[in-house]
Amino acid sequence: MRLTLIAPLLILALLAACGRGVPDDARVVVAGDSVMAWNRTGGSSVADQLAARIGEPVGDVSLPLARVTGGRGALNIPDQLSGVRAQWIVLNGGANDLSGGCDCSACGPVLDRLISDDGRRGAIPALVADLRARGSRVIWADYYTAPRYAGTACEAPYQVLETRLGRMAAADPGVTLADMDDVFRSDDLSLFASDRAHPSPEGSARIAALVAPLVTP
Known part of the structure; x- marks a missing residue:
């Protein structure tokens, strides 16, 4: 999924910052990019809907x-x-x-900075290792295929990313890879916002439904 139209998204980023935070008693915290933060202004972000599903506060520090x-x-x-x-x-x-570093082609160096082929090195494994050292269990939510990019060259880097994330998760029982493609179909436009890239409120609900069983005691 590539993110474009930077100026409008900067405005959305400022709007989406409202309501971010971590309640003192939050057992679950959501972080990441616009896929997680989308629909926050309407109270329907992933964290909002996850909180409703599990019946407890959920922290949210994600931002477009x-x-x-x-x-x-x-x-x-x-x-x-x-x-x-x-x-x-x-x-x-x-x-x-990926969208800022390789524009869907020649993405090897960017992918390697994010996560190595064996899933053990790079910025993502370093972040996950830090979170694990704090005692957290980690659910990495892998991207769905957005209709804007389905069937294009932009799919390939994300397939590589998913494979590497899977290797990372397989090496640590405290890390789970949750694949959003398990609950999304790129041809179901009801799951996507009008930009055909970000989730609609129903799309955010699908992500929350994917995660909820994993964090339920």
């Missing part, structure tokens, strides 16, 4: 335009989670790194 590498403050996903300790961290990331 956030990257795993680069970005400052909350636009850097590791920085979003600075000082955060929770039983479960649910997060995603990498789309903005």
Whole structure:
């Protein structure tokens, strides 16, 4: 999934910042990019709907335009989670790194910075290892295939990313890879916003439904 139209998204990022935070008693915290943050202004983000499903507060530090590498403050996903300790961290990331770094082609160097072929090195494994060292269990939510990019060259880097994330998760029982494609269909436009890339409220609900059983005691 590529993110374009930077100026409008910067405005949305400012709007989506409203309501971000981590309640003191939050057992689950959501972090990441716009896939997680989308629909927050309407109270229907992934964290909003996850909280409703599990019946308890859910922290949310996600923000549109956030990257795993680069970005400052909350636009850097590791920085979003600075000082955060929770039983479960649910997060995603990498789309903005890929869209800003390789434009769907020659993405090898960007992928390698994010996560190595064996899933053990790179910014993503480093972040996950840090969260695990704090005592958190990690659910990495792998991207769905958005209709805007289905059937294009943009799918290939994300398939590589998913494979590498799977290897990372397989090496640690405290890490789970949740594949959004298990609950999305790129031809079901009811799951997507009008940009045909981000989730609709129903799409965010699908992601929350995917995650809820994993964090339910």
